Amino acid sequence: MNTVSARYLRRRVVNWVNLSMSVLGTLFGLFWLVWLLWTLVDRGVRWLGPDLFTQSTPPPLAPGGFANAIVGSILITALGVIVGTPIGILAATWLAEFSRRSRLAAVIRFVNDILLSAPSIVIGVFIYGVVVARFGHFSGWAGGLALAIIMLPVVLRTTEDMLKLVPDQMREAAAALGAPRWRVTVMVVYRAALGGIITGVLLGVARISGETAPLLFTALNNQFWSTDMNRPIANLPVMIFQFAMSPYDNWQHLAWAAALLITLAILALSLFARLVIRSRSFVK
Amino acid sequence: MTVLARSAAQRSRSRQALRSAAADVLFRNVTRVAALLVLALMIAILVVLVVQAWPAFHRFGWHFFSGREWDPAHATFSALTSIFGTLVTSAIAMVIAVPVSFGIALFITELAPTWLRRPVSTAVELLAAIPSIIYGMWGLFVFAPLFGEYVQPWIIEHIGSWPWVGVLFQGPPMGIGIFTAGLILAIMVIPFISSVMRDVFSLVPTVLKESAYGVGCTTWEVVWRVVLPYTRVGVMGGIMLGLGRALGETMAVTFVIGNSHTLGVSLFNAGNTISSTLANEFTEAVGPTYTSSLIALGLILFLITFVVLALAKLLLLRMAAREGSPT
Numbered sequence: 232m233n234t235v236s237a238r239y240l241r242r243r244v245v246n247w248v249n250l251s252m253s254v255l256g257t258l259f260g261l262f263w264l265v266w267l268l269w270t271l272v273d274r275g276v277r278w279l280g281p282d283l284f285t286q287s288t289p290p291p292l293a294p295g296g297f298a299n300a301i302v303g304s305i306l307i308t309a310l311g312v313i314v315g316t317p318i319g320i321l322a323a324t325w326l327a328e329f330s331r332r333s334r335l336a337a338v339i340r341f342v343n344d345i346l347l348s349a350p351s352i353v354i355g356v357f358i359y360g361v362v363v364a365r366f367g368h369f370s371g372w373a374g375g376l377a378l379a380i381i382m383l384p385v386v387l388r389t390t391e392d393m394l395k396l397v398p399d400q401m402r403e404a405a406a407a408l409g410a411p412r413w414r415v416t417v418m419v420v421y422r423a424a425l426g427g428i429i430t431g432v433l434l435g436v437a438r439i440s441g442e443t444a445p446l447l448f449t450a451l452n453n454q455f456w457s458t459d460m461n462r463p464i465a466n467l468p469v470m471i472f473q474f475a476m477s478p479y480d481n482w483q484h485l486a487w488a489a490a491l492l493i494t495l496a497i498l499a500l501s502l503f504a505r506l507v508i509r510s511r512s513f514v515k
Numbered sequence: 516m517t518v519l520a521r522s523a524a525q526r527s528r529s530r531q532a533l534r535s536a537a538a539d540v541l542f543r544n545v546t547r548v549a550a551l552l553v554l555a556l557m558i559a560i561l562v563v564l565v566v567q568a569w570p571a572f573h574r575f576g577w578h579f580f581s582g583r584e585w586d587p588a589h590a591t592f593s594a595l596t597s598i599f600g601t602l603v604t605s606a607i608a609m610v611i612a613v614p615v616s617f618g619i620a621l622f623i624t625e626l627a628p629t630w631l632r633r634p635v636s637t638a639v640e641l642l643a644a645i646p647s648i649i650y651g652m653w654g655l656f657v658f659a660p661l662f663g664e665y666v667q668p669w670i671i672e673h674i675g676s677w678p679w680v681g682v683l684f685q686g687p688p689m690g691i692g693i694f695t696a697g698l699i700l701a702i703m704v705i706p707f708i709s710s711v712m713r714d715v716f717s718l719v720p721t722v723l724k725e726s727a728y729g730v731g732c733t734t735w736e737v738v739w740r741v742v743l744p745y746t747r748v749g750v751m752g753g754i755m756l757g758l759g760r761a762l763g764e765t766m767a768v769t770f771v772i773g774n775s776h777t778l779g780v781s782l783f784n785a786g787n788t789i790s791s792t793l794a795n796e797f798t799e800a801v802g803p804t805y806t807s808s809l810i811a812l813g814l815i816l817f818l819i820t821f822v823v824l825a826l827a828k829l830l831l832l833r834m835a836a837r838e839g840s841p842t
Contacts, residue, residue, distance in 0.1 A: 414535075441648070471652070472651075493646065
C-alpha cells in the first residue's frame with residue numbers, strides 16, 4: 232500500500248515538474264521576443280524624426296536620414312515581388328491543378344521546400360556569379376533578382392496549399408457549365424483562394440524586406456540618392472549592417488532608428504497577413 | 516451532306532471550342548514552364564557554384580577540407596575552421612532550442628487554456644518574422660555586454676574547473692563568441708521547430724490520448740508515452756528543419772561570433788561560420804583564388820543544408836503519409 236502511494240506521488244511530482252518546465256520554456260521563448268522589441272523601442276524611438284524620410288544617408292558625424300535607403304529598399308523589394316510572385320503562382324497552379332500526383336510534381340515540391348529554407352547568403356553568391364560577375368558591377372537589378380529567388384518558394388508553397396483547399400465540387404460545377412479549364416482556374420479557383428494567395432505574397436514581402444545577406448554582394452549599398460537600378464543602390468538592411476558596425480555615433484543612431492522602423496513594418500505585415508488568412512479563407 | 520449542312524452558328528461554336536482548347540493548352544504549358552523553372556533554378560544554383568568553386572578545389576585539393584589556414588595575404592585557404600564553427604554553433608542551438616520548443620509545443624497543445632493558445636503561438640512565430648540583422652544588433656550591443664559582464668565570469672569560475680566539460684567554458688569573458696552565436700541561433704530557430712511540433716502533436720487522434728487518460732496517465736505520461744512516440748518522425752522532421760535554418764543563418768552570427776579563423780576547444784572563443792565568412796569577406800576578396808575559395812565555402816554550406824533539409828522533408832512526408840493511413 233505504501234509503495235503504491237509512493238509511486239503515485241512520484242508520478243504526480245514528475246508530472247508537475249515537467250509541466251512546469253514546459254511553462255518555463257514558453258516564457259523563455261516569449262522573454263526574448265519582449266527583450267528584443269523593448270531594445271528596439273528603447274534605442275530607436277529617440278532618433279525618429281522627419282529628417283529620416285527626407286534626407287539621404289549622411290557622411291560620418293553629420294545630420295541626415297535614410298530616404299535613399301527607403302526608396303532603394305522599395306525598388307528592389309518591388310522587383311523581387313514582380314518577378315517572384317507570378318512565377319510562384321503559376322508554378323503552384325501547375326502543381327495543384329494539373330499534376331497533383333505526378334512524380335515530377337513531387338520532385339518540384341521537394342526542391343521548392345529546400346529552396347524555401349536554403350541559406351539566403353548562398354542565393355546571394357549565386358546571383359553574384361550569374362549577374363554581378365557577368366556585368367562587372369553591383370546593381371539594384373541583381374539585388375532584386377536575389378530577392379525574387381527568395382520570394383518564389385514562399386509564394387509557391389502558400390499558393391499551392393491554398394489552391395488545394397478549394398473544394399473539387401467548385402471546379403466540377405464550373406466545368407459542367409462548359410467553362411474551359413483555364414477559366415475554371417482563373418475565375419473560380421483563384422477567386423476562391425484569393426485571400427490565401429494574398430497572404431502568401433504578404434508573407435513573402437515580409438520575408439524579403441528584412442533580408443540582408445543576399446544583398447551584401449548584389450545590390451551592395453549607396454550612400455547617395457539613386458534610383459538607377461543599374462548601379463549599386465541603397466537599401467535599409469545593408470545600411471543598418473554598415474552603420475551599426477561603424478564607430479560613428481550618428482550612424483549607429485540611424486541604424487537603430489531604421490531597425491525599429493523595419494521591424495515594426497515587418498511585424499505589422501505578418502500580423503496583417505494572418506488576419507487576412509483568417510477572415511478571407513473559407514476553411515476554418 | 517453533313518459538312519455542308521452545318522449552319523453558321525454551329526461553325527462559330529466549334530471555332531470557339533477550338534479556341535478555348537488552344538487557350539487551355541497554352542495555360543497549362545505556361546504553368547508547367549513556371550514549375551519547371553523551380554527545378555531549373557536549383558540545378559542552376561548547383562552548377563554555378565560548382566563551376567566557380569572548382570578553381571579552389573582544384574588548387575587546394577582535399578587539403579581544402581582539412582587545413583586550418585585562412586590566409587588572404589598568401590592566398591592559402593581551407594574550410595575547416597568555418598565548417599567547424601558552422602557545425603558547433605548549430606549544435607549549441609539545437610541543444611537549447613529542441614527542449615524549449617518541445618516545452619512550447621506541449622504548452623500550446625496540452626496545457627494552455629483555449630483563449631491563450633492562439634496568442635502564444637502567434638507571439639512565438641513572430642520571433643521568426645524579426646529580421647536576422649536585428650538579432651545581430653541586439654546580440655552585439657545589448658546581450659553580449661551583459662552576458663560577458665555578469666554571466667560568463669560566473670560560468671568560467673564555477674563550471675570552467677569541472678573535469679571534461681570545463682574546457683568548453685574557459686577563456687576571457689568577451690561576451691561574443693561561438694556560444695553567444697549558438698544561443699542566438701537557438702532563439703531564432705525555436706519558432707520553426709515549435710510550430711512543426713505543435714502541428715504534428717495536434718495530429719494525434721483524440722481517442723489515443725483519451726484512452727491513456729482513461730487508464731489514469733498523468734498529462735506528462737500521455738505526452739511522453741503516447742503523443743511523442745506517435746509523432747516521433749514528424750518531431751525529427753521539425754528538428755531537422757530548424758537545424759537547416761541554423762546552419763545557414765548569416766547576419767545574426769556575423770555580428771556576434773567574433774570572426775576569427777582559429778580553432779579552439781572553448782565555446783567562449785571567437786570563431787567563424789561559413790556564412791559569416793562570406794558576409795564579411797566576399798565583397799573585399801581580391802584575386803580569383805580568394806573569391807573561388809569563398810564560393811567553395813558557399814557550395815559546402817549549400818550541400819550540407821541540402822542534405823539536412825532533404826532529410827527533414829522526407830521525415831515530414833513519412834509523418835504525413837502515416838497520418839493519411841487508416842490506422
